[in-house]
Amino acid sequence: DIQMTQSPSSLSASVGDRVTITCRAGQRIANYLNWYQQNPGKAPKLVISAASSLESGVPSRFSGSGSGTEFTLTISSLQPEDFASYYCQQSYNTPLTFGGGTKVEIK
Amino acid sequence: QLQLQESGPGLVKPSEALSLTCNVSGASINYLNYYWGWIRQPPGKGLEWIGSIYYSGSTYYNSSLKSRVTMAVDTSKNQFSLKLSSVTAADTAVYYCATQRWSKGQWGAFDYWGQGTLVTVSS
Numbered sequence: 748d749i750q751m752t753q754s755p756s757s758l759s760a761s762v763g764d765r766v767t768i769t770c771r772a773g774q775r776i777a778n779y780l781n782w783y784q785q786n787p788g789k790a791p792k793l794v795i796s797a798a799s800s801l802e803s804g805v806p807s808r809f810s811g812s813g814s815g816t817e818f819t820l821t822i823s824s825l826q827p828e829d830f831a832s833y834y835c836q837q838s839y840n841t842p843l844t845f846g847g848g849t850k851v852e853i854k
Numbered sequence: 855q856l857q858l859q860e861s862g863p864g865l866v867k868p869s870e871a872l873s874l875t876c877n878v879s880g881a882s883i884n885y886l887n888y889y890w891g892w893i894r895q896p897p898g899k900g901l902e903w904i905g906s907i908y909y910s911g912s913t914y915y916n917s918s919l920k921s922r923v924t925m926a927v928d929t930s931k932n933q934f935s936l937k938l939s940s941v942t943a944a945d946t947a948v949y950y951c952a953t954q955r956w957s958k959g960q961w962g963a964f965d966y967w968g969q970g971t972l973v974t975v976s977s
Contacts, residue, residue: 790967
């Protein structure tokens, strides 16, 4: 199984801050890496697919980068609606696996 | 707009089977570029992929659950289902159904999700 490790597990930030979340894969996965945002009590929402492809309707302040084993999700200027949990997920092979999540909280 | 809706019992007794159905609307389950997946999330914890099924019935299951999981698709009803046998308290979770992109033999992201349904395993 491909282990996905996210860091940090939580962070505190203010509106307007630049935030970066890292995801490391246990083996090379090319660009088969997806990012999801999840608000409490809600289903996850796809924000970035294939490491860097912004999903339709997702604000351009979100961006993704990386290839191989190391990936990042960046929010360039944090907005109130961005305080949520974020998960990475590899779609390179089965079993499909998720990172442990990063909770972005208000400072 | 594609929509997914999970349904099934919210309470299951230990050692019994958990059965859920996902109703698909706004698209045909015969869509060639999707697998149809189940993901779960224990309260306060992260996401775990359970398995995915194609309209043809081809399945992929998480090896950690494989011996207890059965998925099926009903194209006439445009829905797919999950059965998890011999449940324990560790199977208590919110269960989501989702579409999974599939192209040229390669998995993609889960792009449409149901709202999720909480299943509690308790006597």
